[in-house]
Amino acid sequence: MDILSPCYSYLDSTIGKATGYYPYFRVISSSDGPVVTVNGQRVVMLGSNNYLGLTHHPEVLKAAHEALDRYGVGCTGSRFMNGNLDLHEQLEAELAEFTGREEALVFSSGVLANIGTLGLLGGVEGAVIFLAAENHASLFDGARLSHGRIALFEDVDDLERKLAFRESWPNALVATDGVFSMTGRVADLERIVALKRRFGFRLYLDDAHGFGVLGPQGRGTAASQGVEKDVDLLFATFSKSLASLGGFVAGDKTVIEYLRHNVRTLIFSAALPPASVAAALAALHVMRRDSELFTRMWDNAAFFKQGVEALGYHTMGTRTPIIPLFIGSEALAFQMCREALELGLFTTPAVYPAVPKGHALIRTSVTPAHTREHLQQALDVLATLFERHPLPKEDPANIPPARDTDIVEAAMRILAEREAETQAKG
Ligand SMILES: Cc1ncc(COP(=O)(O)O)c(C=O)c1O
Structure with missing residues (x-):
């Protein structure tokens, strides 16, 4: 077999980009820490590991x-x-x-x-x-x-x-x-x-x-x-x-x-x-x-965790400033991250193999550099997304891992639907 054949047969990112699902390598053109610019739009950054906000x-x-x-x-x-x-x-x-x-x-x-x-x-x-x-x-x-x-x-x-x-x-x-x-x-x-x-x-x-x-x-x-x-x-x-x-x-x-x-x-x-x-x-x-940094980090983490849980998200028992939002479907996690970005919030999806199949998350993390206004803005975006998309009601611990990831299947379905739409329009 040609040693490069996996490269030539790799389609996942192409399919992801074609359907608008692709959530990686998003280009940040400026940053002040809690707020970054993506596609010319200023968005709240909840996808970092900047736990003490010291960048x-x-x-x-x-x-x-x-x-x-x-x-x-x-x-x-x-x-x-x-x-x-x-x-x-x-x-x-x-x-x-x-x-x-x-x-x-x-x-x-x-x-x-x-x-x-x-x-x-x-x-x-x-x-x-x-x-x-x-x-x-x-x-x-x-x-x-x-x-x-x-x-x-x-x-x-x-x-x-x-x-x-x-x-x-x-x-x-x-x-x-x-x-x-x-x-x-x-x-x-x-x-x-x-x-x-x-x-x-x-x-x-x-x-x-x-x-x-x-x-x-x-x-x-x-x-x-x-x-x-x-x-x-x-x-x-x-x-x-x-x-x-x-x-x-x-x-x-x-x-x-x-x-x-x-x-x-x-x-x-x-x-x-x-x-x-x-x-x-x-x-x-x-x-x-500066012990004040830790006070602000934990205050922000408690405020945000409480906020997302009040909206109905499951945060999987986190006790750190990493606050995961359990989504389940990988395709939905990708879609919600894309919609979040359009609404002014930068988050990252976590899918297999980072988490078990069918246990996709939106990973968020807060820092002491976030103000309450930033976090409230993030909660407003997540409220809109929660209303738009039905999420599993059960405790994730009781949801068995899926056999396969659903990303490619969902992306192929979207492409097929678009193709059918184009054909219908003639
Ligand atoms: C648990 C863990 N270990 C190691 C690393 C690697 O660290 P670095 O980014 O410095 O290469 C990371 C980074 O994502 C990590 O999350």
């Missing part, structure tokens, strides 16, 4: 500008060779201190950190990597790259059942997100840590969505559950609460020293650019200092 904070912008002036726009090489700035090391030292670890290691993106670290660690002979089924794609990719054995678990009960096949698991790494990115569900780390004590595995926490959100000063999911010390390797990104780009892994000095000299995605990839490092560092300072 436009004056101190963060100033630090990025100063770094540009001092170091230029790029490092033109890996940290290993020629791109290691004092700023990278300052950020690492401050992250280690903040997270209570001996050392931290900064990567050019969170994906690179996860893929490289799991890819390396899972290479140990006999390694088994247990992955929460809802984890981010990069944990799956890292585990696959490692050639270690992979075992998925749906929840902690399932993990316990799978671990119970042996008395101890020194060869195993359990990797879980702290906050699952689509549903805002928080992992039960206390129970996972109890299993760790019983079975002796190592624990890798991807706290991309918990860092800067949960725990004292935003120290994350483990801090919020009092189990920080039980996490062997803590990962988080700068691309969410810290408003920048990049990621880090923190842990014991000996482990980080080994990673620093062996993780291929660090050694063979150009260093995080100066302005991004400086922005992450400044955002960390603001986050540690």
Whole structure:
């Protein structure tokens, strides 16, 4: 078979665009954080991961500008060779201190950190990597790259059942997100840590969505559950609460020293650019200092969650600023996101494989930078959409996953209807 044949037979995006369902790569031509411009229209942004609203904070912008002036726009090489700035090391030292670890290691993106670290660690002979089924794609990719054995678990009960096949698991790494990115569900780390004590595995926490959100000063999911010390390797990104780009892994000095000299995605990839490092560092300072940010984030999250639930949406028990709206049908989630945008609201659909088939969501998230007017405007749009479209009344937990996705089927139906209309018009 021609190695490029999947490319030539790929039609999903073409069909999506032809029917107006296509919800990806929407072009943003300007942004002030809570409001962005799309197709010349100013719309409220509820589709970001800007949990602390720091992308436009004056101190963060100033630090990025100063770094540009001092170091230029790029490092033109890996940290290993020629791109290691004092700023990278300052950020690492401050992250280690903040997270209570001996050392931290900064990567050019969170994906690179996860893929490289799991890819390396899972290479140990006999390694088994247990992955929460809802984890981010990069944990799956890292585990696959490692050639270690992979075992998925749906929840902690399932993990316990799978671990119970042996008395101890020194060869195993359990990797879980702290906050699952689509549903805002928080992992039960206390129970996972109890299993760790019983079975002796190592624990890798991807706290991309918990860092800067949960725990004292935003120290994350483990801090919020009092189990920080039980996490062997803590990962988080700068691309969410810290408003920048990049990621880090923190842990014991000996482990980080080994990673620093062996993780291929660090050694063979150009260093995080100066302005991004400086922005992450400044955002960390603001986050540690300004408790008011957290107050506003939680107030806005409570206001918006209450608002959408009063309209009739199911928010799937979220306890974070990620507020999912359960839709069910994938085609409908796409359609509602498109209509929301037309009415002035930017949201993102989450469909299979990010969520189970037939469990599509509209993912929203609020930030401290949203005003009540922004959120009320968003609620008004969602009220209109709720009136337009019938949504399932049952608890999503009781809705079994569908066998197939419905997107392509719905899109084909629309195309056929349009074709019939054109023919009828002659
Ligand atoms: C849970 C989780 N882990 C890792 C990543 C990757 O982070 P980055 O955007 O820094 O590559 C993301 C980003 O979406 C994420 O949601």
